[in-house]
Amino acid sequence: MPNTNLIARSIAPLKLLPPFLRARAQTAIFQRLVPFTGTAGVQFDEVGLEQVALRLASGRKVQNHIGGVHAAAAALLAETATGFVVAVNLPDGKLPLLRSMKVDYKRRAKGGLRAVARLSPEQRQALVDQPKGDVTVAVTVTDESGASPMECEFVWAWVSKAT
Template sequence: MPDTYALYRSMSAKPLGKRVFSLLFATKAPYFRTIRPQVRDVRPHHAELTIRKRRAVQNHIGTVHAIAVCNGLEAAMGLLAEATTPPGRRWIPKGMTVSYLAKSTTDLLCVAETDPADWAAAGDVPVRVRAVRTDGTVVVEGVITIYVSEKPAR
C-alpha cells in the first residue's frame, strides 16, 4: 500500500470499506493477521482499531496475551505514522515501552496518538499508545518511539 492513508480515506467512505481496508492492512504486514485488527479511525495524530478476544489470541488464563496486545498497539501506531508523516520523510519503529495495568478480559480498543509539535523536526517521535477494555479500563499503556528521517534523494 504505497499511500495507506489515502487508501483508508477512499475505502472508509464506502459500504464495508473499513472492513475491507482492515483485511488489506493485515495482509500487508502478515504478523498483524494473527490479531485480525478492525480499523475504526485513522487521521493525522490519531488511529484506533479493535482486537476481538478470541481463542487464538488468549493465553493460559483466558485473557488476551501481552504480545497480541502489543501487536495491536504497533498496528495502530503504524496507521497513525502513515497518516501523519510529512511528505518527504519516512519512519521506522525504534522502540516500545509498555506497562501492563489490568487483565485483558474483553475485546480491546487500541489507540495511538501524537501531538503536532512532535513532528516539527526529523528525529524521534513518541507515539502514545493504550489498549482499553470494553468497560473503559486501560489494560496496557506506553510509548512507541519511531524515528522519522528525510527520504533519500532519488
C-alpha cells in the first residue's frame, strides 16, 4: 500500500536516518502535531503503516503518588499509539476520532512504559477504502520488567473532513 497521506509522506524520508536519529526526528514532528505528547514526554520510537511504538519514561512529571507512571499518563501513551497508527494510514481528507477507550489497570507499572499499536492489512485497507467507519486497534503496553500493567481497547472512527 503506498503512502497515502501527509503524515506518511512526511516520515518516509526519515527511514534513511540511523534509528536513534529517526526516533528523535519522529518525536519532534509529532510533538508539533500534538503538543500534549511533548508535555507528557512521549517519545516516538517507531512509526510505520503497520505499527507504531512509543515510550514514556518514568519521571517526576508523569509520576503518581506512589512513584509509578500515573494512570492518566499510561492511558495517554496507549491512546497516542493507537491514534497515530490510524492517522498515518488515513488518506488526506479523512479525520480520525477516538470513539471509545477501555483501560483496565492490572498491576503497578515498574519504570517506564512502551506501547505498541498495530493494524492488520485488512484494517489498513478499510481506512483507505471506506469513507467512514471504525476500527478496534490492538495495543500492548509493557513496563521495564516486560510485564503488561494494563489491558486496553481503543476504538477509532474516521469521517471525511468538512470542506
